[in-house]
Amino acid sequence: STESTTEADSFTHKDTISYLSQPLITDHFTADPSAHVFEDKIYIYPSHDIPSSAQEDDTGAQYDMKDYHVYSMDSPNGKVTDHGEVLHVADVAWATKQMWAPDAAEKNGKYYLYFPAKDKENIFRLGVAVSDDPAGPFEPQPAPMNGSFSIDPAVFEDRDGTHYIYWGGIWGGQLQKWRTGKYHSTGDSPFADEPADEEPAIAPKVAKLSGDMLEFGEKPKDILILDQAGEPIKAGDHDRRFFEAAWVHRHDDTYYFSYSTGDTHTISYATGDNPYGPFTYQGVVLAPVQGWTNHHSIVKVGDQWYIFYHDTQISGKNYLRNIKMAPLQHNPDGSIQTIIPMEK
Ligand code: FUB
Numbered sequence: 001s002t003e004s005t006t007e008a009d010s011f012t013h014k015d016t017i018s019y020l021s022q023p024l025i026t027d028h029f030t031a032d033p034s035a036h037v038f039e040d041k042i043y044i045y046p047s048h049d050i051p052s053s054a055q056e057d058d059t060g061a062q063y064d065m066k067d068y069h070v071y072s073m074d075s076p077n078g079k080v081t082d083h084g085e086v087l088h089v090a091d092v093a094w095a096t097k098q099m100w101a102p103d104a105a106e107k108n109g110k111y112y113l114y115f116p117a118k119d120k121e122n123i124f125r126l127g128v129a130v131s132d133d134p135a136g137p138f139e140p141q142p143a144p145m146n147g148s149f150s151i152d153p154a155v156f157e158d159r160d161g162t163h164y165i166y167w168g169g170i171w172g173g174q175l176q177k178w179r180t181g182k183y184h185s186t187g188d189s190p191f192a193d194e195p196a197d198e199e200p201a202i203a204p205k206v207a208k209l210s211g212d213m214l215e216f217g218e219k220p221k222d223i224l225i226l227d228q229a230g231e232p233i234k235a236g237d238h239d240r241r242f243f244e245a246a247w248v249h250r251h252d253d254t255y256y257f258s259y260s261t262g263d264t265h266t267i268s269y270a271t272g273d274n275p276y277g278p279f280t281y282q283g284v285v286l287a288p289v290q291g292w293t294n295h296h297s298i299v300k301v302g303d304q305w306y307i308f309y310h311d312t313q314i315s316g317k318n319y320l321r322n323i324k325m326a327p328l329q330h331n332p333d334g335s336i337q338t339i340i341p342m343e344k
Contacts, residue, residue, distance in 0.1 A: 024321035031321035032101030033308040060172035086136030105155040114153035156248040168204040169244030197236025224278035
């Protein structure tokens with residue numbers, strides 16, 4: 001059940017709404033929920049968190065996931081159906097470990113699951129798996145997407161039917177090691193290879209998908225996130241710079257690029273007038289949740305927008321998360337009311 005209140009709290013945003021949501025799934029740990037309406041149902045494509053023997057570190061070794069389940073609901077906050085395991089790392093020829101945040105897309109009655117995993121060289125790549133059913137199971141492609149790297153793929157379908165894939169994540173997500181266009185690592189530290197504080201922040205990536213949905217359809221481009229003065233957000237601006245968890249939705253004619261700020265723990269958003277940006281920073285969609293990571297999706301169901309996100313209410317452990325949902329409101333001027341999550 002989900003209750004709303006309008007209590008003030010320590011955050012100072014133009015409009016905030018405090019929200020108490022309960023975990024949608026309690027028999028598995030789930031995170032990074034990418035939600036879509038397919039075939040008149042809400043389908044959720046989350047990460048499947050599991051306890052790990054891996055030593056916890058700043059690259060996220062403890063996020064040691066091995067498979068994906070798909071979930072569906074007939075209506076918001078309705079009964080959740082678990083469609084079972086739809087893809088396992090052992091069935092992906094090129095992947096070895098860490099099946100992180102996935103997303104899914106539909107084209108011509110086929111469904112495509114996009115997922116990051118580490119390859120045999122310990123480098124994150126993006127894979128695709130295909131199904132005739134939004135509930136899977138999904139058949140993986142034998143190789144990762146050509147030229148892919150880093151984590152957190154998210155696919156947006158524009159009104160003309162063109163699909164765009166957004167991705168990237170710094171630190172454990174390795175995006176900082178691709179600044180030259182090739183993998184270049186000066187060490188195992190997740191903080192090596194970052195720009196200096198005064199340099200522009202590392203940019204998330206976008207590319208049109210190929211017609212068959214299996215590859216990039218063009219050379220990846222940088223997503224530029226600007227401040228209100230039109231200047232690129234700087235690497236040292238941890239409150240506003242991109243960290244991971246890209247998502248794009250369109251409301252009226254505005255494109256919203258939302259993302260996690262990582263070590264400052266918000267889901268922030270920036271707006272633009274086309275899918276490539278540039279996007280201008282606007283504010284916070286979701287204030288910090290319980291747990292280190294913050295990762296979301298935004299989807300319209302009927303006339304109402306929802307945010308899907310996670311926290312650690314059930315386990316109290318950063319890497320054993322549980323997904324939730326809450327309504328999301330756009331103001332008449334296009335700004336988004338900041339959601340203040342409450343846990344209990
Ligand atoms: O779930 C593993 C990683 O944690 C995701 O890929 C990130 O976005 C963060 O939520």
